Amino acid sequence: MGRAPCCDKANVKKGPWSSEEDAKLKDYIEKNGTGGNWIALPQKIGLKRCGKSCRLRWLNYLRPNIKHGSFTEEEDNIICNLYISIGSRWSIIAAQLPGRTDNDIKNYWNTRLKKKLLGRRKQSQMNRLSGTSQDQIEQNLSNSALERLQLHMQLQSLENPLSFYNNPALWPKMNPIQEKIMQSLQNMNPSPQTGLGQNVDILTQAAISVRLQQELLESNSINGISSSNRSSIPLNHGNNQLDSTTVAPKSNIIEQPDIPTFTQAEIDNLLNSKGASFVASEGHEQIADQFDCLKEIDGTTDAMMWWSNDIDTNSASSNSWDSTSLLHQSEGIYQDYALGYNM
DNA sequence: AATTCTAGCAACCGCTATGAA
């Protein structure tokens, strides 16, 4: 037995709104407000629409001060800044852009902005990988784009020791598993080859983080913490949701890889390239291959962005952090990232 | 000119959060 429907589906019109329907709804709300009850509203005004549909139509289209039309460069920047910081919290992002709706921003990101950021790489990947299937190309594109973004963020933290990335106090609250991972990473030794202090190879860090997550999940399962009562552990919501049912079997746990280090030239190239593709060295590719197990954990390689993208759902919903300050904190990130892609 | 493909957008669906009873 499922949930009771919010309205009588059989007698409800779906699809695009007519101008008459728009006029009816707009006229009523402007005169009377919503009355705090969207479900009852369509019946009051004789609309054969679901209350949810009325609400969406009002919020996304009819409401006064809605901005239609193209996004400005400043709006692009804000959206990218916040997306990098908090992920797909469209309503929070929309709150920073007066007149824009979450739906609008979500569509804009999915159809244009994302491509604008990644698109330049697509062509060069296509050139290099001609002969491989389109699926492989897309896979390589999205994985390495994420790697590149995170690597750039990591390097950014070295250049600016007081930056958001290097200051755990500024980071969003992490769950216990993430805390342990971060502690382990912070304890790792400096890399003498690169002279980059604690900037241990990011791919290695991520590989180790995966291993730790697997170990922790396994120990939880041994201790009787099943997926059904996992709610006692505030795991990530949405993209990075860890699910013990999809964790790779023990035999697939990755071995500690040999640690190749990025050369200074590679780093320089990464930071300064404008649209050039990131060509992983042989050693890096070997490690990158290990990240397939990430997909088995949470379905996407977004897990690599364990600290930049993961905000505990509870803290987000209880407003224990401020999206406005996040926006400021992340301003520099996107600007540099955008520079790298020559938007 | 007809057909197919693609991008952009509006709307829907299902889930979670919240607050009242």
Place this chain on the structure above:
DNA sequence: ATTCATAGCGGTTGCTAGAAT
């Protein structure tokens, strides 16, 4: 403390117009 109705959110779907073949 529990149940229920509604609001709000984010992911997905489907339609349409324009581009490409």
